[in-house]
Amino acid sequence: MSGESKLFRDPIHGFIEVESDILPLLNTKEFQRLRRLTQLGVTSLVYPGAEHSRFGHSLGTMHLFRRIAKRWREKGMDLTEEEEKAGIVTALLHDIGHGPFSHVVEKFLTAKKKHEKWTVEIVSDSTEINKCLRTISQNLPEQVAKIMKHDPEFKVVSSLLSSQLDVDRMDYLLRDAYYTGTSYGKYDLDRLIEKIARNKDRVFIARGGLHAAEQFIFSRYYAYWQVYFHQTTRGFEKLLQKIWQRAYELFTEGHLSDIDIVSSLRPFFGESEISLEQYLQVDNSDFYQQIKHWANHSDPILSDLAQRFLKRQPFKAFIFPKDFSLDYLNRVQQVIENHGYDPRYYILEDTTSDVAYDYYTREEDDEQKPEILIEDEQDGRIKEISKVSDPIKAIASHRRAVMRIYVPDKICHDELKKLN
Numbered sequence: 178m179s180g181e182s183k184l185f186r187d188p189i190h191g192f193i194e195v196e197s198d199i200l201p202l203l204n205t206k207e208f209q210r211l212r213r214l215t216q217l218g219v220t221s222l223v224y225p226g227a228e229h230s231r232f233g234h235s236l237g238t239m240h241l242f243r244r245i246a247k248r249w250r251e252k253g254m255d256l257t258e259e260e261e262k263a264g265i266v267t268a269l270l271h272d273i274g275h276g277p278f279s280h281v282v283e284k285f286l287t288a289k290k291k292h293e294k295w296t297v298e299i300v301s302d303s304t305e306i307n308k309c310l311r312t313i314s315q316n317l318p319e320q321v322a323k324i325m326k327h328d329p330e331f332k333v334v335s336s337l338l339s340s341q342l343d344v345d346r347m348d349y350l351l352r353d354a355y356y357t358g359t360s361y362g363k364y365d366l367d368r369l370i371e372k373i374a375r376n377k378d379r380v381f382i383a384r385g386g387l388h389a390a391e392q393f394i395f396s397r398y399y400a401y402w403q404v405y406f407h408q409t410t411r412g413f414e415k416l417l418q419k420i421w422q423r424a425y426e427l428f429t430e431g432h433l434s435d436i437d438i439v440s441s442l443r444p445f446f447g448e449s450e451i452s453l454e455q456y457l458q459v460d461n462s463d464f465y466q467q468i469k470h471w472a473n474h475s476d477p478i479l480s481d482l483a484q485r486f487l488k489r490q491p492f493k494a495f496i497f498p499k500d501f502s503l504d505y506l507n508r509v510q511q512v513i514e515n516h517g518y519d520p521r522y523y524i525l526e527d528t529t530s531d532v533a534y535d536y537y538t539r540e541e542d543d544e545q546k547p548e549i550l551i552e553d554e555q556d557g558r559i560k561e562i563s564k565v566s567d568p569i570k571a572i573a574s575h576r577r578a579v580m581r582i583y584v585p586d587k588i589c590h591d592e593l594k595k596l597n
Contacts, residue, residue, distance in 0.1 A: 185236055189351050193240045198313050199266065205305035206457075207273055211235055213460035217353060218279035219413045220404065222489055224357035231272045237348035242268035242337060244370055245344065254375050256334065263320040264334040266313070268344055270306065270321060273299050277461045280533035281414045285421045290451075297322045298453050336380040341537055342373070342393070342549045350396050353404060361399035364392040374552075381550035381559050390551060391566055398536040398572055405534040408494045412583045415525035416492065420468060420482045423522055427476055437474065439467045478522050485585075492525055492583035493590035505596065509582065512592050518585055525583035529576070538573050 180197030187193045195203060202208055211232040220227040246261045256264065274295030276283060283292060299306055300321045310317040324331045324338060337344055347366065354362030365388075372386025382390045404410075427433040428446045438446060441463045444455040472483040484490075498505070510520040537549065548561045563570040584590050 187233065187237060189237055189348070189355055190240050193236050199269065201309045201312070202266070202269060202306060205309060207299055207304055207306045210457060210460055211272065213462060214275055214277060215461055216279065216349065218281045219417060220357065220410050222413050223407055223410045224359070224404070226356045226358050227353070229352060229356045231275055234349055234352055235269055235272050237352060238271060238344050239265055239269040241344040241347050241370070245337060245373055248370060249375065259320070260331060260334050262314065263317060263324060263331065264337065266310065266317060267321045267324045267334070268338055270296065270300060271325070271338060271345060273306065276456070277459060277464045278417060281417055282421055285418065293325055295456060297325050302453055332378045333375055333380060336547065340380070340547050342380070346397065350400055353400065357404055359404060361403045362396045364396040365389045369393055376559065379550060379559065381552060382562070384552045384554055387551060387554065387566060390549065390562060391568055394537045394549070394569055401532070401534060401536040406529060406532050408581060409491050411527045411581070412491045412494060412525060413486065415527055415583060416482060416486055419522050419525060420471065420479065420486060423476070423479045423482060424471060427479060432476065437470065439463055439470065442467055478519060482522065492585055493587055494581050494583050495590055495593050497580040497582060508596055509593060512589055513584060516589055523585045526580070527583070528580045529578050536572065537569070538576055
């Protein structure tokens with residue numbers, strides 16, 4: 178290997194080494210864009226320290242994949258040289274297709290194309306990243322795309338990168354806990370890596386790893402409820418979506434001109450397909466610039482919603498009763514209208530199913546999220562973890578559902594509490 182590797186000091190993993198052949202990937206404009214995409218979107222409005230970027234998370238994910246690959250090599254369970262190199266690179270690039278504010282505006286901003294598809298396009302198209310990949314190995318872009326698409330040829334590598342026990346989650350749980358200043362996402366990383374094993378195409382937790390796996394799963398569970406589904410964070414995420422929705426409505430009605438839209442965001446209005454180059458021009462700063470502009474727009478709804486976001490003026494959260502009816506919904510809308518608000522924009526609805534991050538559930542039929550497997554201490558058979566762990570069974574056997582609505586002020590909130 179020619180050239181020198183480079184060390185990055187990371188608050189989660191210490192020094193992270195990037196080999197000389199991979200280093201050019203970090204210097205591409207597509208990868209440097211990750212510095213301008215926050216990992217947790219608007220979460221810093223609740224946890225002020227949560228300003229970390231997808232750049233650091235990508236390095237951390239790569240680092241953890243390399244650690245597991247090294248440990249497997251020491252145990253005689255090693256990946257092929259081709260699998261390991263492709264896995265390391267895919268771990269580094271797994272978030273390259275993300276847009277601003279995490280998953281919050283994905284369906285509005287990307288014409289319903291998820292970030293995974295953008296990632297495949299970025300590694301496959303005529304990008305700086307594609308050129309760097311081909312310099313490393315001519316087939317590397319195709320291999321990375323296959324891993325991203327869960328091709329059976331790279332089943333084990335895909336499992337390590339995208340499953341219910343993967344290096345992506347392993348990094349962001351620790352990283353998000355650190356930057357939010359919470360302890361919900363902490364677990365014994367070293368023990369977990371020591372016990373992650375493979376049997377041909379299956380990845381599982383070896384004997385002696387049950388407690389580490391339980392800790393990891395409960396870390397996900399607590400982080401989900403206390404960070405990712407935090408009611409104030411979710412309220413601001415929904416508010417951001419309503420800002421975009423209102424702007425798009427004004428645009429379709431002819432009340433939003435080109436001068437009202439930041440140049441980099443103009444392609445996202447209208448029916449034309451978004452090109453990869455246009456998509457890669459957008460980061461968090463474009464959205465903040467746009468919202469600042471809309472805060473002074475002549476439309477009172479768009480202006481008000483934008484100002485509420487910039488001034489951190491959250492809507493008031495209200496948990497819907499489990500047995501609510503259509504009549505109940507109608508009365509909620511009437512309360513909002515009676516106070517002069519348009520219910521389309523001043524009732525924000527949120528459910529647990531809307532949250533991109535999740536906690537462990539047993540999903541036997543979901544090939545994209547295979548179950549966590551563990552070697553039974555008693556008989557040595559590989560089983561789904563909730564079958565050998567009563568604590569995990571308690572949270573994995575059913576999904577806890579919550580539906581909230583957010584209303585613009587305390588008066589509306591207090592009136593809704595009186596509805597029955």
